[in-house]
Amino acid sequence: MDVFDIYDKMERNNILLSFKGEITSELLTSILQIMENKMENMQEEPRVRKKVYNVLVECLQNLYHHLDDVPEVDDKARSAIFTIGKLDNRYTIVTGNYILNENVIGLKSRIDQVNKLTKEELKEYYKRILSNGEMSLKGGGGLGMIDLARKTGEKLEYNFLEIDNKVSFFTLNIKVSNQPN
Amino acid sequence: MEKYSIEGTPKTPSISFDLAGGVLEVKGRSIPENSIEFYKPLVDALDRYAAKVQPSTTVNVQLEYFNTSSSKCILDVFKKLESINKNGSQVTINWHYEEDDEDMLEAGEDYQAIINVPFKMIMVND
Numbered sequence: 001m002d003v004f005d006i007y008d009k010m011e012r013n014n015i016l017l018s019f020k021g022e023i024t025s026e027l028l029t030s031i032l033q034i035m036e037n038k039m040e041n042m043q044e045e046p047r048v049r050k051k052v053y054n055v056l057v058e059c060l061q062n063l064y065h066h067l068d069d070v071p072e073v074d075d076k077a078r079s080a081i082f083t084i085g086k087l088d089n090r091y092t093i094v095t096g097n098y099i100l101n102e103n104v105i106g107l108k109s110r111i112d113q114v115n116k117l118t119k120e121e122l123k124e125y126y127k128r129i130l131s132n133g134e135m136s137l138k139g140g141g142g143l144g145m146i147d148l149a150r151k152t153g154e155k156l157e158y159n160f161l162e163i164d165n166k167v168s169f170f171t172l173n174i175k176v177s178n179q180p181n
Numbered sequence: 182m183e184k185y186s187i188e189g190t191p192k193t194p195s196i197s198f199d200l201a202g203g204v205l206e207v208k209g210r211s212i213p214e215n216s217i218e219f220y221k222p223l224v225d226a227l228d229r230y231a232a233k234v235q236p237s238t239t240v241n242v243q244l245e246y247f248n249t250s251s252s253k254c255i256l257d258v259f260k261k262l263e264s265i266n267k268n269g270s271q272v273t274i275n276w277h278y279e280e281d282d283e284d285m286l287e288a289g290e291d292y293q294a295i296i297n298v299p300f301k302m303i304m305v306n307d
Binding site: 025028029032033045046047050051053054057058061064065123126127130131143144147150151 | 191192212214245246248249250252253256279281282284287291294295
């Protein structure tokens with residue numbers, strides 16, 4: 001493994017923090033604490049800090065909740081990756097995790113649906129899912145993606161890479177701009 | 182004089198619910214992975230309160246962050262308050278947000294649109 005290559009790529013993309021492995025609740029607590037301190041040291045304005053923190057919570061808890069969806073038989077599938085970077089005054093949070101092939105279409109259509117909506121439509125959609133939607137024990141019952149789109153004011157970029165006949169690798173790329181919406 | 186209170190943590194808010202005084206305060210961060218588990222005791226306390234309400238009920242919510250997993254639980258809490266409001270106690274929900282936190286103001290307005298209880302949006306200076 002070429003560690004310099006990894007270092008160089010991270011340096012060029014101005015990665016502030018990255019992690020690969022199993023996502024636990026304790027890990028998330030630490031990561032959020034680290035990022036909060038980092039942004040404070042970088043003297044980021046409170047408005048930006050709050051926005052990035054909020055988005056980070058959703059992205060990382062999304063990973064946490066959906067690792068369970070992949071059966072334990074496949075050990076590597078319980079591992080995920082995320083990177084948090086800042087380039088040109090924009091924070092970028094990228095997450096990657098395995099997903100069962102049978103769940104790809106459903107997730108893809110949910111994100112596509114969110115990406116089609118305007119700011120106002122997202123607000124209405126959020127309220128509808130919040131008040132009528134069934135809540136899963138794990139997460140926001142589909143609120144997460146809507147919330148990310150609302151808070152960032154950006155389209156959600158994603159990719160699915162089919163690994164084998166069971167799983168695909170899902171990448172979500174979230175940008176948080178410094179500008180007010 | 183029954184009271185339900187719990188200290189805040191980095192992922193969960195402090196809650197102070199004075200059932201005899203009719204005052205509920207929720208303050209801090211609400212970003213637990215398992216929100217249902219966290220909010221259950223509060224929902225239970227609201228059920229006990231509903232059986233013996235005060236003439237007026239004041240609810241102060243001052244959250245710094247909350248995740249989507251909490252948003253549904255917070256709605257459930259507000260729904261309890263909606264029925265308490267209908268059954269003889271005058272409920273007011275004071276939703277606090279920091280000056281530069283438009284997202285938190287919007288979140289309060291979302292609840293205001295769904296829940297039939299008087300909301301007051303209160304801006305807090307950082």
